[in-house]
């Protein structure tokens with residue numbers, strides 16, 4: 001049998017690929033392959049932006065996290081500088097063991113077949129793709145940060161950050177909030193505490209890796225977390241570290257029968273480490289491009305360019321600028337001074353926002369040292 005579409009990886013990007021394809025062409029044969037059974041855990045801060053649910057509702061998937069408590073308070077600090085405000089729209093903090101399973105079930109309900117299999121080989125010809133002993137017209141690599149499909153295409157790894165997460169009881173002071181505390185190292189480097197709303201928080205620490213410098217160990221990462229959010233590691237458990245492939249200045253998918261989505265494409269926001277939105281967005285677009293039939297690679301490139309090209313230029317620029325403590329502090333002060341500037345910053349960090357004139361003016365007004 002030749003499948004219309006095989007998707008390697010059934011995380012958010014893979015499930016969204018199946019959903020995007022089947023929403024556009026319900027009769028397509030879609031095979032989702034994952035090396036794990038679901039539910040499966042994934043190292044993550046579990047923060048899910050509301051934009052994710054906007055995208056999913058457009059393909060008929062609603063109510064996925066209705067039984068979880070949304071969070072609106074967002075606290076951002078860098079030493080003595082800080083902002084504490086309500087976000088314009090609530091975020092969710094839902095363990096990936098829950099969210100990813102529900103998403104993959106939605107893909108199955110739409111008609112995708114899920115099979116547990118660790119993919120090891122890939123062969124691409126002009127007319128088809130062979131995945132181990134399976135054949136398809138199109139393949140989407142949604143196999144995460146250490147993507148085998150990306151390597152098989154000969155693409156270099158994306159720039160990366162390394163982060164560790166755990167679960168700890170939520171202290172009263174950090175309840176009903178998403179807290180981010182920037183550290184003193186090379187930015188972006190920050191600790192987080194995201195309240196799940198069920199008495200537990202996802203806590204962690206991550207930093208950008210620097211070529212030529214030793215990478216932080218698990219002990220280093222946990223020490224940074226404890227230093228920035230005292231007490232966060234005391235009763236914590238389930239620690240799990242993982243790489244985050246960061247988006248660069250531009251995203252130019254290659255034409256062809258093999259498309260990449262989510263972390264496999266190297267699409268994590270370099271300012272914030274958020275990746276679920278991009279995984280869902282690019283997965284849906286990859287599926288849609290394939291369902292449309294003709295020259296899916298070029299169509300995917302066009303669709304992703306429209307949605308993300310300017311955004312990634314702006315996040316790359318912001319990530320670069322906020323390597324300076326002065327700029328980082330100026331950004332936090334500008335967000336503290338004005339709700340709409342804060343809202344702009346949240347959009348830039350969590351979804352597809354841009355550096356607005358307001359954000360720029362706020363930054364410049366507060367950028368002067370002293």
Ligand SMILES: Cc1cc2nc3c(=O)[nH]c(=O)nc-3n(C[C@H](O)[C@H](O)[C@H](O)COP(=O)(O)OP(=O)(O)OC[C@H]3O[C@@H](n4cnc5c(N)ncnc54)[C@H](O)[C@@H]3O)c2cc1C
Pocket residue numbers: 008009010011012013014033034035036042043044045046047048049117118119120142143144145147148163164165204206240241242243244261262263264268273274275276277279
């Ligand atoms: C510590 C940490 C904290 C983070 N916090 C946040 C956050 O709060 N919010 C946010 O939006 N993002 C966060 N991210 C990023 C987010 O986790 C990723 O961007 C997101 O998981 C990407 O989804 P994906 O579907 O592309 O990849 P994944 O979720 O990694 O899914 C890939 C799937 O592919 C499967 N797979 C891999 N190789 C194979 C193979 N050879 N054969 C078959 N299957 C295979 C895996 O089993 C997995 O199920 C964080 C990341 C880390 C590491």
